[in-house]
Amino acid sequence: MKIKYIVCGLLLLTVGASAQTKGKVKAAPAPAGLPRPKLVVGIVIDQMRWDYLYRYYDRYQAGGFKRMLNEGFTCENTQIDYLPTETAPGHSCIYTGSVPAIHGIAANEFIIQATGKQIYCTDDSAINGVGTTSIAGKMSPRNLQATTITDQLRLATNFRSKVIGIALKDRASILPAGHTPTGAYWFDDTSGNWITSTYYTNDLPAWVKGFNEGTTLKNYLSKQWTTLYPAETYVQSTADNSPYEGKYRGETAPVFPHDLAAISRNNFYGAIRSSPFGISFTLDFARTAIENEQLGKHPETDFLAVSLSSTDYVGHQFGPNSMEVEDIYLRLDKDLAAFFSYLDAKVGKGNYTAFLTADHGAAHNPKFLMDHEMPAGYFNPIAVAKELNAMLEKKYDAKNLVLEIGSYEVNLNNPLIEEKKLNADVIKFDVINYLQKLPGVLYVVDCQKAQMAAVPEWIRTRIINGYNPEHSGSIIVILKSGFYGGAMNATGTTHGTWSPYDTHIPLLFMGWGVQHGSLNRETHMTDISATLAALLHIQVPSGCIGQPIPEVLKK
Known part of the structure; x- marks a missing residue:
């Protein structure tokens, strides 16, 4: 039996050596051990x-x-x-x-x-x-x-x-x-x-x-x-x-x-x-x-x-229809x-x-789409954030309750809200109510309550998956298809939406x-x-x- 194993082993070594020699001509040998790409x-x-x-x-x-x-x-x-x-x-x-x-x-x-x-x-x-x-x-x-x-x-x-x-x-x-x-x-x-x-x-x-x-x-x-x-x-x-x-x-x-x-x-x-x-x-x-x-x-x-x-x-500079x-x-x-x-x-x-x-x-x-009679438009987050802050300041006597609208998310000034002992849920309600009336806005969702939001499941799942309580704004703006964040008639293109x-x-x-x-x-x-x-x-x-x-x- 031992002689049989030795002969088999020598045959395997010979075959292996032959394969390696051929590999130098055709392709490098596969990695040793578990088969994986090199x-x-x-x-x-x-x-x-x-x-x-x-x-x-x-x-x-x-x-x-x-x-x-x-x-x-x-x-x-x-x-x-x-x-x-x-x-x-x-x-x-x-x-x-x-x-x-x-x-x-x-x-x-x-x-x-x-x-x-x-x-x-x-x-x-x-x-x-x-x-x-x-x-x-x-x-x-x-x-x-x-x-x-x-x-x-x-x-x-x-x-x-x-x-x-x-x-x-x-x-x-x-x-x-x-x-x-x-x-x-x-x-x-x-x-x-x-x-x-x-x-x-x-x-x-x-x-x-x-x-x-x-x-x-x-x-x-x-x-x-x-x-x-x-x-x-x-x-x-x-x-x-x-x-x-x-x-x-x-x-x-x-x-x-x-x-x-x-x-x-x-x-x-x-x-x-x-x-x-x-x-x-x-x-x-x-x-x-x-x-x-x-x-x-x-x-x-x-x-x-x-x-x-x-x-x-x-x-970003030229847009998808450019040369x-x-x-x-x-x-x-x-x-x-x-x-x-x-x-x-x-x-x-x-x-x-x-x-x-x-x-x-x-x-x-969006301007390209509008010029071709397709639904589209712009949502200006900087201008909207200023409008929101003016509305909230008048009601709550506090400046800059909205830090920014970035990545279609409303970031509230949580330290200021806590300092002034304001009700964050009521402020969110006011913000959502304001945003829902703006042109181009399809839905506005409180991210913490997204599971209960009356929006299509495809969108709801993506809101939930994208919401990180430590790093995400508490409210997300879902725009109508063809709309995106930017100033009116901005050139080029951008991205970030659900479409x-x-x-x-x-x-x-x-x-x-x-x-x-x-x-x-x-x-x-x-x-x-x-x-x-x-x-x-x-x-x-x-x-x-x-x-x-x-x-x-x-x-």
């Missing part, structure tokens, strides 16, 4: 409406979005589970599988209800920037009150897996990377550097310093943004010189070409954000991270969380194709898992462990991290309320 790449496209997958489909090339659709799995009806639909809650939800009620990131900026103090989602005054002396470096994930899928991977491998977060926006790098990453890096407009904070390290790695010292940023900012294809072929867009679009500084009209050298003069490095070159710049940095951190080359699975922010800046938005998605598709080809060569096709989604969508510009154009996002998976196919039943942003946990055979994040999407995964 690398997970999470790609979040900031402000990508679901319909952009198909609006420009005929102009996409084979290797970008079409590759994910034709080789991978697409969930065609993925919905955001909460309100408001903003960048910080979106990135938090994708990676925690949770909602603001649990993970605490109630908005990009929110007010601590007990003190009335406003705080940015990743502010951390206890630490300092690394690579910069500006306040842009004083950031960390400490306000995030749940673990992420990236945290769970680190825990599952006893911190042997490497996790890197990268984005131009600090919040889009920090929140996905979680509490325990190998590194998180974001762009600093003041220095023109990729930076981090002392939460992660006391010194930038040599490879980050080398990238910052190079000419990559300078080269991009010396370019003109011209259309990728002849202007007359942009049939999915309005005319180039449109009244619905915003201009760059120094421009007389919002038209191509856009001269980045002129826009970025006097060391305005932030100009890179609102151009397609911001995407290329981010992916250049991501490749440098893969090379130098050797992501995908370790026995354990590594994770790269990259968010592409420039689509949001361009979308600029059409062009940035055509260029994004080209950049994705090149990035996937790089991953094929570096990590091995079939050895990595990629997923692509968005943190929120975007509305059509499908803000809540319906793309969700695609591709690569190791992923079936080819599509799904039209409703799935949720909270399901993303649960699906990744099932793929990786690890625990879901601590606040996760999502479910795995079984159709995505190979049996």
Whole structure:
């Protein structure tokens, strides 16, 4: 029997050696132990409406979005589970599988209800920037009150897996990377550097310093943004010189070409954000991270969380019907194709898992809709807050009882209400009664009583999921479809509402462990991290309320 086992063992060793030899030619070997991909790449496209997958489909090339659709799995009806639909809650939800009620990131900026103090989602005054002396470096994930899928991977491998977060926006790098990453890096407009904070390290790695010292940023900012294809072929867009679009500084009209050298003069490095070159710049940095951190080359699975922010800046400025938005998605598709080809060569096709989604969508510009006889309009939160304070001051002899209306939530001045021994419930009743009469307002809901509110269940659930008693305003304003917060005739677009154009996002998976196919039943942003946990055979994040999407995964 012993001889039999020895012979079998030698045969296995021979077969294994042969397989490894072949692997050097075709693809890198799979990780040892539990089958997992060598690398997970999470790609979040900031402000990508679901319909952009198909609006420009005929102009996409084979290797970008079409590759994910034709080789991978697409969930065609993925919905955001909460309100408001903003960048910080979106990135938090994708990676925690949770909602603001649990993970605490109630908005990009929110007010601590007990003190009335406003705080940015990743502010951390206890630490300092690394690579910069500006306040842009004083950031960390400490306000995030749940673990992420990236945290769970680190825990599952006893911190042997490497996790890197990268984005131009600090919040889009920090929140996905979680509490325990190998590194998180974001762009600093003041220095023109990729930076981090002392939460992660006391010194930038040599490879980050080398990238910052190079000419990559300078080269991009010396370019003109011209259309990728002849202007007359942009049939999915309005005319180039449109009244619905915003201009760059120094421009007389919002038209191509856009001269980045002129826009970025006097060391305005932030100009890179609102151009397609911001995407290329981010992916250049991501490749440098893969090379130098050797992501995908370790026995354990590594994770790269990259968010592409420039689509949001361009979308806000120009709106979804602009040639600029059409062009940035055509260029994004080209950049994705090149990035996937790089991953094929570096990590091995079939050895990595990629997923692509968005943190929120975007509305059509209300003036554009009104000019086309569609229901739409504006709700000006600053003006309405002033009107409310005037009304409340007259009744209660107290100034500034409303701190602000932000993210469609009314933040009351709770310290002042307590100091003057006023009845908060009566004040809320007055505020709700006033707001309900305003044009464009569909519902006004006391968030603490949302369960009993006479609103559609789809909206009610999202109010409940989005309400965090510590960080959310006590009253939420639900606008009619087509309306959003802004001054009358504001250019560009925004997001944040309950409507499908803000809540319906793309969700695609591709690569190791992923079936080819599509799904039209409703799935949720909270399901993303649960699906990744099932793929990786690890625990879901601590606040996760999502479910795995079984159709995505190979049996």
